[in-house]
Amino acid sequence: MIEVYPHPALVELADAPRRLEYKAGNMGKYWKDLSAEKRRYKLFKTWQTIENLLEPEISGVSMSLPKITLSSKVAQLKAYEDTLDAIICAWVGICALEGRAIPFGDSESAIWIPRKAPIP
Template identity: 35%
Template sequence: MKFIGIDLGWQSGKSGLCCLQYSDKKLKILDLNCKLKTEDLLNWIDNLTPLSTPALIAVDAPTIIPNQTGTRLPDKLTHKYFGRYHAGCYPANLNRPFAQKTLNFGISLELKGFIHAPTIEPQQPGRFQIEVFPHPAIVNLFQLEKILKYKKGRLAERKSELGKLHQYIINILPTLEPALLISDNFLDMEKINSTIALKTTEDKLDSLICAYIGAYWWYWGQTKNLVLGNHTTGYIVVPNRLD
């Protein structure tokens, strides 16, 4: 089973991409990448998951948007449950400039056989897609009191916060189930010396988190995950806070 994490560029930016392979009860990284064009991103998916290949794709973007205006139910629920961690998400509606791109991306995945999976039978092979949101997942998986603020601010501050995420991934994801096999130097954080380099690394780490959320959802289902919303309203899958 493969798990694809996509930190989708909602408008004109690059998309962070991660592919994890589950075998021998462990996860390992097959690829960690960035692509600008949607066509290149879809080709990357095709190369890693040819038709009939079991895989789950976890996308950080609103791929189901039923509302013309206002805010989707899952977006409201992120603020209800995770607002105190500063982990509420931006509202999505059909009037937003990114809406057509993110909707079309979800449809493209469906045409490749990846069905939406707001419910799932754990550890069964298939081709699935889900919507995810890294911030609340990071808060819960790493038991934080607030999000890591690597999205905005000065370069040094963002690099410091992103370095914390890098270290949490190395220290904690290998201890969870399913465990991620990962080396301390899978990304060289010392080479980040510009906002462009930082953004590329940020996209890659976010995509890795997305892929891990997908693996965690497939492995545990609703036993250890929270589903905000449903197929009709749109939904976001978030790992439960660890005991």
């Protein structure tokens, strides 16, 4: 059993300099000056980017996610986000089994972070 946090895994997957803005409940914090419609659009674009990054790692990711639209209810967006987090965690588990993840922490507690190349 390993512990995984989706955010650090996504940062590594995207080779991003900081956390990705992909939590539906934080749209107002991410994009304060945008309308609700534009916030959703930006969130959906981020989710699409994440799907595209995960697809080479786990074939069929997009088909495994709930179907949503820009007019979906908040509960549907949360279900999508939760499923995306679960897929990210599964991907990190795969990476750990393949020797492509490393623990950060100590012998008592650590989170696992994927690496794109195998760990020597």
